[in-house]
Amino acid sequence: MAAVSEELKQRVAEVLRQGRADWCYFARVVLGVSLDPEQEAILRSVQFNKMTSVASGTARGKDYIMAVAALCFLYNTPVFINGDLVENTKVALTAPTDRQIKNIMMPEISRLYRRMVANGFGFMAGRLSAYDIKTDHEEWFLTGFKADEHNHEAWSGFHAVHTFFGVTEASGIHENIYSAIEGNLQGDSRIVLVFNRNTNTGYAARSQKSARWAKFRLNSLNAPNVLQKQIVIPGQVDYGWVADKVETWCQRIDERDFNEGEGDFRWEGECFRPNDLFRIKVLALAPKETSDTLIPSQWVDLAMERWKQHRTEGFPISNVLRLGVDVAGMGRDSSCFCPRYGDYVGEMQMVHSAGKANHMEVAGMTVNRINQHNDLFSGKKAKAYIDTIGEGAGVYSRLVELGIPGVFSCKYSEAAEDSAGNALTDLTGQYTFANMRAYLAWAVRDWLDPSKKSKAMLPPDDGLKEELEGVKWKFQSNGRIIIEPKEDMKERLKRSPDKLDALANTFYPDAQEEVTQDLTGVFF
Template sequence: MVTKDEKKKLISEIIAYWSKDWNKFVRDALCARLDREQQAIIESVQHNPMTAVASGTARGKDFVAACASLCFMYLTPRFNEKGVLVGNTKVAMTAPTGRQVKNIMTPEIRRLIRAARAKFPFCCPGRLVADDIRTDYEEWFLTGFKADDNATESWSGFHAANTMFVITEASGISEIVYNAIEGNLQGNSRMLIVFNPNITTGYAARAMKSERFAKFRLSSLNAENVVKKQVIIPGQVDYEWVKDKVINWCSPIQQTDFNEGEGDFKWEGSLYRPNDLFRVKVLGMFPKVSEDVLIPYEWIEIANRNWQELQANGFIPVKSCKLGVDVAGMGRDNSVLCPRYGNYITQFEVHQSAGRADHMHVVGMTIPYLKKKGAKAFIDTIGEGAGVYSRLLEEEFTNAFSCKYSEGADGLHDITGEYEFANMRAYLYWALRDWLNPKNGFGAALPPCDQLMEEATETKWKFLSNGKIIIEAKEDIKKRIKRSPDYMDALANTFYPRDYSFISDEELLKDFL
C-alpha cells in the first residue's frame, strides 16, 4: 500500500519531470494535441520572457495560449519539504472585452483542466470560480479579466516569484495597459501576446519586429487539417474553409508575376496573390505596409529563410568580401561590421563600445577581412569612422574606402534606371531595398537579426519636389526605435559604388551582387 508521503513524493517527481519539458505536460497531463508550430510556442514560453504570436483564423492561438498558461500555473510554484508554498505563481489572462475573456479564454482553460483531472486526479488543483482558478494558497492563482484603460490599478497586485501575462486579441489592447503590464515584468516573468495581425501599428505590431520578443506566425496554409485535407485536430481551421478563401480572396497569377514578398503562394499546383483579408485571416500576415516604408517585413523574412537554407546545406561563400563598417561614437552603443559575399551575409559582427570611441578595436576587427583576396571595406567616415579609416590607410590598406552619406549621388540610379537620389545615403538604402526585393531575384540571404528587422521596417522614404528619392532623417528613426540604425547602415555601406565608377549605371548594382 502506498503511503501518503510516498504518494506526495511520487507526485513531486512527476511535476519535476514535466517542469523540464512543458510540451510533455501539455501532451501527458492536459491531453492536448499540438502541431509542431504550436509546440514551438510552448517551448518559447518556457524559456523566453516575451513571446508574440501573429495568427491566421482558427489556427489555435487561444488554445496554445491556454496550454501555456496552465504550464506556467502548475509547473512554476515551489514548495518546501513541509508543503509550504515558498515560490508563488500568479497568472493573468486578459483581452480587450469581457466577452473574449469569458467566451474564448475561460472555456479553453476549463476544458483542459477537466481532461487533466480525468487522467490524473492530483493534477491541476484549485477551484474554478468564474474566470479564475483559486487554490488553497492566496498567492497562487490564475485570473481572467477585461483590459481596461481606466483600471490600470488592476495590475498592481501581480508581484510574485513567478508572474505570467497572457493577452489575446493583443492588437486591440492600448499602450496604457501594456505599460501597466510591463511594470510587473520582474523575477521569473512571462508575457505572451497572441493576435490576428489586422493593423500595422501599435504594441503588438511592434513586438513582431522587436528583439525583445520571440516571434511566431501561424499560417492556416500550414495547419495540419489543411495539409492532410482531413480533420486531425478538432476545432482548427479545415481544408474546405481555406479552399473557399483562396477562390474568393486571391487572384491567380503567372510564374513571371510571382513575388513571395507580396505574400504570393502556391496552392494545389497554381500560384495566387492574396488580398489583405487573406493575408490577415489566412496567412497570419500584416496587411500591406504603407507605401512610404522602405523595406516590408516579409522581405526580411524571406532573406532570413534563404540564409537558413544555405546554412543547412553547408554553404561556403566563394565571392570576395564587401565589408560595411559603421563605427560607434559617443552616446552610441555598437560598432557593426557586415561582411557580404555576393548575396550572402555571414553574420553581423558587433562591438559594444558603451558610448566610447574605440577606434583601434574596430580597426583590429576590420583588418582580418581586408587581408582576404579581393576584399574591400566601406567605412562611414562622417564622425567617428574617419579615425578608423585614417588608421587603416596608415597601415597601407588601400582596399578601405571612405563612405560619406552626405555626398552627392549624381549619375546613380536604381536597378530599373528610373529613380535618382538626393544623396548617397538615399542611393545606398535604395540599393539595399532593390537587393532584398524578391521580385528582383537576387536571393538575398540575411542571418536572422531582430535589430536589423526593426531598423529596416521602421525606415521611411519619399520623393522630393525634383523627383529624387530621399530617406527620412536618422534622428527621426532614432526617436521611434530609441537607438541608431547601426545594422542598417553597415549593410547599406556594402553597396557603396564609388570605386566602381567605370561601370555603367545599368550594371552597377548587379556587379555588386
C-alpha cells in the first residue's frame, strides 16, 4: 500500500476507532452509503451477532446490505501491531451459481470499493479484481466463489481469527455447504444469509425460526420508494411495481373477512389477501405452510405481538393458573415450566438437569409455584399438568404423596376422551383424535387460530416458535387426527420439543372454570 502522511494516519486511526465501535458510522464515512433504519439494524446485528438471517422481498437491497456488512467486517476486524498483522481476517461470499457472484454480489462490492477510494481511503482498500479484494497480507482478503456441494475442501482455507461467510440466494444452497461453513464458525466469526423465502424447508428457512439466529424481514411494502411514492433509492423496488403486484397477485376482501393469519394486509384503504407469489416477492413471507403443518408461522407471530402489546398497554388476563410441566429425562438437559393464565402465557422457565433425574427439585418448584399463586388469588386454585409417561411419573407421584391438590397426570398415549368416555373434539365439533397427544396439540392450534378470534398471547421465544411451527399432522384411515411421532420432531429440531409439550399440557381437559378480572400491570 502507498505511503501516507502522519496527518492522514491520525485521521484514519480516528475513523477506524469509531468505525470499529459503530459499523454504521464506518459505512457512512468510509463507504459513503446512507442506510435506512432496517438496513442499519441488520448491519448492527452482523457487528454483534454470529448468525444473521435476512429474508427479503424483490429488489429490497438484500445483496447491497450484505456487501456493506462484508466490507465493514473486512476492514474493521484485522489487528496490527507495529505494522505486523497479528489477527487475520478472511471474508468469503458464495451463491448457488457463478453468475450470481460475478454479476450480482461482486458488482455491489465494486461500487462500495470505488466509493471508499473516492472518499480518500484507497490506501487501505487493497486491490480489487473480478472475484477478490487482496491486500499486501496473504491472510487478509475477500473472495467470492460458487458454492459446490461436492467440494468441501474449498472451505478448508477459511480458518482465521476473524471469518465472515456471506451467502446470497441462501435458500438455493445445499445442506452440505452449510455443514462445511458451520465447521469454520469458530472464534470471531459471522455467517449472514440473504434470500427470498420461496420454500418452507431447508437451512435458510430454518434460520428464520431458530433461536440461534438474529432474524430480519425486508418487506417491500416498507421500502422507502414505496412509502414515499417516489424514487428515493435508485434501483430499489418502487411504488408502481408494488401497486401492480397488489392488483395482479392479490384478492380484494371485505374488512369483515380480514385475517392477519392468512397474511392479509391493507393497501390504499382497502384489504387484500396475497397469493404465494406476493407473499414471497413482496411481503418476504414464506409460502403458505403445507397442508400437513399444524400451526402456521404467522399465527405464532401474531400471538407473540399480542404478548408484547399486553406488556406495554395491559389487558385483562385470567387469574387462574394452569401450569404445564415437562420433566427432563436422564438424557435431556432441561425441565420446562409453562404458566398459562387464560389467554396469557407467562415466560417459560427451563431448569437444567445436568443429565441427572432431578425429580425432587422439579416437584419442589411445582409446589412453590402452586402455593405462590394460591396465596395471591384466594379461591382461584392453581392446577399443574404433568406428562406422566416417563420421567414425569416420579414428580407426579411425589406431589400426590405430599397431598398437593390440583395436580393432574397427563398421559399422551391415553384415549382422547372425557371422563364420561365421550370422544374429545376440536372447537368445531368435527374432528376427533387418535390419542391425547393429538388432542392437546390441536387444542393449541385452535387457541392460536385467528379465524376463531384468537386472543392468545405467547412470550417472544425463538425456541417455542420453532417447536410450534414444526408440528406435522395427518388423518388416520378412521378419520381421526394423529400427530407425527415425537422422534421425528426431535430429528428435525435436534432437541426435544419441551416448551411445546409444557404448553400443550395446560390444555389437558378438566372441569375448571376460568374467571377473568382486570389485572392490568400485574405480570407473571
